[in-house]
Amino acid sequence: MKLVVVSAGLSSPSSTRLLADRLTAATLGHLDAEPEVIELRELATQIAQHLVTGFPPARLAAALDAVAAADGLIAVTPVFAASYSGLFKSFFDLIDNDALTGTPVLLGATGGTARHSLVTEHAMRPLFTHLRALVLPTAVYAASQDWGEQGLARRITRAGTELARSMRPTTPDAASNTASNTALDTDTAAAIAPRSLTGAITSADPAHGFKTVPFEQRLAALRAE
Template sequence: MKLIVVSAGLGSPSSTRLLADRLAAAALVHVDAEPEVIELRDLATEIAQHLVTGFPPARLAAALDAVAAADGLIAVTPVFAASYSGLFKSFFDVIDKDALTGKPVLLGATGGTARHSLVTEHAMRPLFTHLRALVLPTAVYAASEDWGEDGLAQRITRAGTELARFIASATGAAVPDVDTTEAIAPRSLTGAITSTDPADGFEVVPFEQRLAALRR
């Protein structure tokens, strides 16, 4: 299985890359996947060339192919003008329109203040919904004051667990439960999500089962 991490951080070191790495680590606790990080700052020139010419240079083409072939995706951006960065948007502007269809995507964002905490919901989630991705219920926003706080660590753990279980469901793999060490049976993703443990879990219930319960 392949887990692709897209980071739109501009600095080095970057809090955006740090959040991306922590989300990936949280997911890899529960699923055996090969991670690959795509740093968009290294592809900025290639992205601009593709937007102008319509043809991706080799490095960008490889990155786009990797995203399309991934079993799961983590996408993290810094906040600019209360939204995702232009570099982040430009990368997903040039991706094939069908590349993310049905693909589990975990959203993350970083910013200097908690006032931008809804950027994952009012900007990022609509973008990936438009691309027909399977956007996970939990998105993670990290403000400057959040680093080192238990709340951020808990959100990262929950989001990583969700991504691992969606990947496992899509690929037919089993995910070990960190509390009981029992494998979670693979389930179809064509169902409704219902919470079984508000702290750290959910299960995917087949649509037919949900419909039958409603008819009773």
Template sequence: MKLVVVSAGIGSPSSTRLLADRIAAATAARVPAEVEVVEVRDLAAEIAQHMVTGFPAPRLAAALDAVAAADGLIAVTPVFSASYSGLFKSFFDVIDKDALTGKPVLIGATGGSARHSLVTEHAMRPLFTYLRALVLPTAVYAASEDWGGDGLAQRIERAGAELARFLGRSDASDRATGDAAHPDVDTAAAIAPRSLTGAITSVDEETGFTVVPFAEKLAELRVR
């Protein structure tokens, strides 16, 4: 089980990296996973070169391959001008268009004020939906005043539990097909339609994800 963390923090130390690490720890505490961290800051020059030349340098190629091969992804960005950072977006601009299809992605962001807390919903979630990823229900936003508070810790634990539950179910499915170590493209493709034709509306501790088809939800609205 491989879990890749993409952190777009630009400082050192970085609150973005700290949030990413805490989410990864909350996930790995619940499901066995090999965690690999991609620091986008260290790849800034390679990303710019790739956008101009179309050819990734070795370090960037390795990072892109790691994301594509991951069973799950944690993506965390600092907030700039009320959205994700340009460096964060540039990394996902150069990734293969099918690399995230059907892949569970947990999104998070850090900012100086709670005013930017909806960045995960109005910027990050549409981005990963466009890339056909399966974006998990709980996103984690951490403002400066949130650090050390119970609220942030609870959100991290909840998000980690959701991702771990999904990875655990996917791993069990892979074992049933005899290909746990190297799930093929068809496995991911089979998951993808859930994000295209249905919506994850809730996460139950006992039964896991509840997916309601859009047609069913539309029928309910018409009846009302």
């Protein structure tokens, strides 16, 4: 199982890479996987060449192939002008539209102020939804003042746990348990089933579906009670 981490930090060391490393550690704490880190600043020139020529140099091609073959992806960017960095966007512009279909993706971003904390929702999530990735519910934004705070540590732990669970293969026993746990009993199914204008739910048989009767008949029965 392969976990690929894409960091778009521009300096070394960078808070973006630090967040990427902490998200990776949180994921590997719940999953046995092989991590591969891709530093985009080391590929910046090759990314520009590919955008102009249409042909990726060998090292960039290997990075693109690694992302496409990943069982799980962590993508972290610094915030520029209230959005992801141009380097981050340029790299994912080179990813085939179908390469990330169904791949679980954990989003992360760093910035100098908490005012940009919604960048993961307003910019990054739509990007990866467009790429048909499975974007995890918890995204992690780290402002300068967040480092060392328990709130950031909790978000990192929760996000890493979500990614680990999304990457685990489903075993036959697990699938059986899931089916058993999600089966609706008759009372619950009847309680949550939709009601129409012409019929009302009277019972729910898991084997044969919902049983309906005309609304007038059901109303007469209620009045009789």
